[in-house]
Amino acid sequence: xxxxxxxxxxxxxxxxxxxxxxxxxxxxxxxxxxxxxxxxxxxxxxxxxxxxxxxxxxxxxxxxxxxxxxxxxxxxxxxxxxxxxxxxxxxxxxxxxxxxxxxxxxxxxxxxxxxxxxxxxxxxxxxxxxxxxxxxxxxxxxxxxxxxxxxxxxxxxxxxxxxxxxxxxxxxxxxxxxxxxxxxxxxxxxxxxxxxxxxxxxxxxxxxxxxxxxxxxxxxxxxxxxxxxxxxxxxxxxxxxxxxxxxxxxxxxxxxxxxxxxxxxxxxxxxxxxxxxxxxxxxxxxxxxxxxxxxxxxxxxxxxxxxxxxxxxxxxxxxxxxxxxxxxxxxxxxxxxxxxxxxxxxxxxxxxxxxxxxxxxxxxxxxxxxxxxxxxxxxxxxxxxxxxxxxxxxxxxxxxxxxxxxxxxxxxxxxxxxxxxxxxxxxxxxxxxxxxxxxxx
Numbered sequence: 245x246x247x248x249x250x251x252x253x254x255x256x257x258x259x260x261x262x263x264x265x266x267x268x269x270x271x272x273x274x275x276x277x278x279x280x281x282x283x284x285x286x287x288x289x290x291x292x293x294x295x296x297x298x299x300x301x302x303x304x305x306x307x308x309x310x311x312x313x314x315x316x317x318x319x320x321x322x323x324x325x326x327x328x329x330x331x332x333x334x335x336x337x338x339x340x341x342x343x344x345x346x347x348x349x350x351x352x353x354x355x356x357x358x359x360x361x362x363x364x365x366x367x368x369x370x371x372x373x374x375x376x377x378x379x380x381x382x383x384x385x386x387x388x389x390x391x392x393x394x395x396x397x398x399x400x401x402x403x404x405x406x407x408x409x410x411x412x413x414x415x416x417x418x419x420x421x422x423x424x425x426x427x428x429x430x431x432x433x434x435x436x437x438x439x440x441x442x443x444x445x446x447x448x449x450x451x452x453x454x455x456x457x458x459x460x461x462x463x464x465x466x467x468x469x470x471x472x473x474x475x476x477x478x479x480x481x482x483x484x485x486x487x488x489x490x491x492x493x494x495x496x497x498x499x500x501x502x503x504x505x506x507x508x509x510x511x512x513x514x515x516x517x518x519x520x521x522x523x524x525x526x527x528x529x530x531x532x533x534x535x536x537x538x539x540x541x542x543x544x545x546x547x548x549x550x551x552x553x554x555x556x557x558x559x560x561x562x563x564x565x566x567x568x569x570x571x572x573x574x575x576x577x578x579x580x581x582x583x584x585x586x587x588x589x590x591x592x593x594x595x596x597x598x599x600x601x602x603x604x605x606x607x608x609x610x611x612x613x614x615x616x617x618x619x620x621x622x623x624x625x626x627x628x629x630x631x632x633x634x635x636x637x638x639x640x641x642x643x644x645x646x647x648x649x650x651x652x653x654x655x656x657x658x659x660x661x662x663x664x665x666x667x668x669x670x671x672x673x674x675x676x677x678x679x680x681x682x683x684x685x
Contacts, residue, residue: 337385339458351451358448365485371495375502378450381457382505388533389510396428396512398630400596400614404439408617424452430510432596433465433520437476464506465520466553469543504539508552513636518594523576523584524551525564557607578608603628604640618643619650
C-alpha cells in the first residue's frame with residue numbers, strides 16, 4: 245500500500261536539500277564580469293529581485309510542491325538481468341526417494357528385520373549407512389516446514405518404546421499396504437531415552453524417511469540433544485548392545501549428528517502449528533523461524549529454539565514466566581499463547597513434551613498435547629495420536645494400555661533390579677497426573 249505524505253514548503257531543506265549556507269554561497273559565486281560593485285547592484289539584478297516574489301506567489305497558487313522522488317538505479321547495480329531468471333525461494337526439501345535400487349532393497353530388508361522376530365543387535369555398518377543416507381534429506385528441510393497438508397497423523401513422544409511405534413503403523417494399515425504407505429505422519433520429537441529400544445525406533449524412522457521423504461516428518465524434541473540423551477538412557481543402549489568402545493562412541497555421536505539437522509516445527513494445512521514443546525515469548529513469527537539455520541547443536545543457542553523444544557502451557561497464568569520445574573525455558577498462559585498463534589498466523593498448536601495418563605489433553609481449545617507412549621515408566625497409561633482429516637477436523641485416537649506388556653515390563657525391571665525413579669525425576673521430565681487435563685507444575 246502506498247501512502248501520500250504532505251510536505252511543507254521547506255521540505256527539500258529539511259530532507260537534506262541545500263542549506264541556507266549553501267544557497268548563500270551559490271549567490272556569491274558569480275563570474276567576475278557580473279560581480280556587483282560595492283556601491284550597489286546593477287539594474288538587471290534589481291529587476292530579478294523584484295520579479296522573485298511574483299514567481300513565489302505563482303508557485304503557491306499553482307498548488308503544493310511535488311514530492312521529491314530520487315532516481316534510484318533499477319538495473320541490478322549495473323548488471324544486466326538474466327533472461328528467464330526466477331526468484332530464489334530458499335532450499336527445496338527432498339520429496340522423493342533418492343536411493344538407488346541396491347540400497348533401497350537393503351533398507352527394505354532392514355525394515356523387515358526390525359518388524360520380524362530377530363533379536364540380535366543391528367550391525368554397526370548398517371546403522372552408519374542409514375544415518376548417512378537420511379542426513380541429506382534432513383538437511384534439505386527448512387527449520388519450519390510449512391507445506392504439510394491435511395490428512396495427516398500427529399504423533400507425540402515415543403521414548404524408545406518400539407512396540408508402540410509398530411502398533412501405530414499397524415493400526416493405519418489398509419488394503420494390504422503398511423501404515424506408512426497409506427498415511428502421512430508428523431512426529432513431535434522425543435524418540436529416544438526412557439524406553440529400551442531407542443536405537444530400533446530411530447533406525448526404523450530414518451529408514452522410512454529415506455524411503456518416503458514426503459510422508460514422514462521428524463521434528464526435534466528436547467531429548468534429541470546431546471546433553472540430554474547422554475544421561476537418560478540412549479547412550480546406555482549402545483553400551484548394552486556393543487562391546488567396542490569406539491563403536492559405541494561413534495554410533496552415538498553419529499545419531500546426534502543426524503539430530504542436529506532435524507527441523508524444529510511444522511505447520512499443517514497452514515493453520516496448525518506443530519512443535520515438541522510450545523511457543524516462545526520472543527520472535528515467534530514465521531519470518532524469524534525461516535531465519536534459523538541448521539545444524540543446531542545446543543538448545544540454548546537461541547531463545548526461540550529453547551522455547552520451542554522446552555516450554556509448557558500453564559493454566560491460570562497471565563503472560564509467561566520461568567519454567568522452574570524443568571529449569572529451562574518458560575511457562576506460557578492463554579494470553580501469551582493467543583499472541584503467539586496470531587504472530588505465527590495459525591489457529592492452534594499441537595505439542596508433546598508432557599506425560600499424561602489419558603495420552604492427550606486439550607488446553608483452552610487451541611493447545612492439543614499428545615503423548616503416544618503407553619505404559620510409560622511402568623504405569624498402566626494410555627497413549628494417543630491426533631488425526632487431522634482432509635477437511636481440517638481434528639480427531640484424537642487413543643492407544644489403550646496393554647496389560648500383558650505392563651506385566652512383562654515389571655518382570656524385566658524386577659529381574660534387572662532397575663531402580664524406580666524418584667518423584668522429582670519424573671516431575672523434571674514432565675510426568676503429571678490427571679485424566680486428560682493438563683496439570684501445571
